[in-house]
Amino acid sequence: MRSWIGSAAIALCLASAPLLAQDAAKGGSKDSEKAAPVRAEPMVSVTRHSGTFGGQRIAYTATASDTFLKDDKGNPRARIFSVSYVKDGADANRPVTFLFNGGPGSGSLWLHMGAFGPKRVAIPNDGRDDGAPPYRIVENPDSLLDVTDIVFIDPVGTAFSTALGDTDPKEFWGVTKDAKSIAQFIRTWLSENNRWNAPKYLGGESYGTTRTAAVVNELEGTYNDVAFNGLLLISTILDFGAQAEVPGNEMPYVLMVPSMAVTALYHGKTTPAASGTGPAALAAEAKVFATNEYLPALMKGSALVGEERAAIRAKLSRYTGLTEQYLESADLRVTPSRFYKELLRDRGLVVGRLDARYTGKDFDNAGETPDNDPSFYGIDGSYTAAFNAYVRQELKFSPERQYVTIGGIRDWDWDLPGNGGEARYYKNVAPYIGRALRENSGLRVLVAQGWYDFATPFFGAEYSLTRTGIPTDRIEYTSYDAGHMMYVNETDLTKLSRDIRDFMRRR
The missing domain is CATH 3.40.50.1820 (Alpha/Beta hydrolase fold, catalytic domain)
Structure with a gap:
């Protein structure tokens, strides 16, 4: 962000020497x-x-x-x-x-x-x-x-x-x-x-x-x-x-789904909600899925199999904009850092962490996670x-x-x-x-x-x-x-x- 110098001022420096x-x-x-x-x-x-x-x-x-x-x-x-x-x-x-x-x-x-x-x-x-x-x-x-x-x-x-x-x-x-x-x-x-x-x-x-x-x-x-x-x-x-990304904690995956959904929508990787075209409508829909379907599914752990697993995987793909193949490889659990790299991999871009509207280019396109956060160095x-x-x-x-x-x-x-x-x-x-x-x-x-x-x-x-x-x-x-x-x-x-x-x- 840029500099600011402006209005006339009267400085009254009561003490000017710095403290060591x-x-x-x-x-x-x-x-x-x-x-x-x-x-x-x-x-x-x-x-x-x-x-x-x-x-x-x-x-x-x-x-x-x-x-x-x-x-x-x-x-x-x-x-x-x-x-x-x-x-x-x-x-x-x-x-x-x-x-x-x-x-x-x-x-x-x-x-x-x-x-x-x-x-x-x-x-x-x-x-x-x-x-x-x-x-x-x-x-x-x-x-x-x-x-x-x-x-x-x-x-x-x-x-x-x-x-x-x-x-x-x-x-x-x-x-x-x-x-x-x-x-x-x-x-x-x-x-x-x-x-x-x-x-x-x-x-x-x-x-x-x-x-x-x-x-x-x-x-x-x-x-x-x-x-x-x-x-x-x-x-x-x-x-x-709740947001600690450690093995066995399912909550971070659940809490990130709505953010992944609105980001995928912003970058044209998914479609709007039936109730509206903006991020609010899709976020509301994604929260319901994350709470009522995705969290109970993750709690089943390795017992989540067959048609039930396939149904969750398809919906997760719809909200995240990631392929079902990738989601299956990640065991239906995508960390944010992987999401930043994977969402726009086909365009040779990564998305930002602080602000996922920002995109950047890494050293190469083969990595699992980004080199840096384009929304911070921006x-x-x-x-x-x-x-x-x-x-x-x-x-x-x-x-x-x-x-x-x-x-x-x-x-x-x-x-x-x-x-x-x-x-x-x-x-x-x-x-x-x-x-x-x-x-x-x-x-x-x-x-x-x-x-x-x-x-x-x-x-x-x-x-x-x-x-x-x-x-x-x-x-x-x-x-x-x-x-x-x-x-x-x-x-x-x-x-x-x-x-x-x-x-x-x-x-």
């Missing part, structure tokens, strides 16, 4: 880490801007800053980089939305520069790659600044956020550890900005939806609550057990270049640290507390959302999914949020004609923005 921190990825010695100075003040840059969002002209203040996370003795342990956009002259009860991306290990530049920031990077809408710089940075009328202030958060180990001094960054790298640090940041931000009684929204994309559930558990699961009005789950992944260069240009030139925040787009985090701790220790074996944070909904009658959830997303398939999101103990009457679903990052399609960006505005206004 431990960087485990660079392998510094322990002595040098302990000797690294931790300055008393975080780096902060405040600039003022205006723009038109949702049809309203808004004057706003942008604050790009480090927030120190301190221990019980007041010693800084880490710094979290964030960018806050606050409408000028608004009262303390104006809504505020906290957003982050996923990974784990990804900075928030995707939602920031692609969807909800006041500027965005413009890239092709039709599945072509983003090419080389310079990238075009444009005003973003779909930013949500007309209805809410926005705080983009980068967890420790992403973007400019690091552990400090001799603190091991792994102290922040885990489902619960990470959530505790983000919860601490949010409490600090609310206090410093006098926003404790404001309506609050929390959301993320991809693993950011996992983080959303875990952070809600930290903030609403104690007596010192921070209650939320809404959760924004964009490209949702909550139940990692966008990665533009976002990184655009955000670095924007934050350093327009927001006047230019530390000596390198911006970490994705990566730098290893040995993530996936353990979850509770359930008598059984959570060690089945990783699922959806119950956190269920508890929050049961205990906060004012909380609602918006689930936004792209049809062509295999990283976090739409049927997987629906499955995880319809389990026992999760009230469904305050969960809304919206769908988009794109993939994991549906906002790369400008039409769907506008729709996503409109859907979230409507969701917030109904509080």
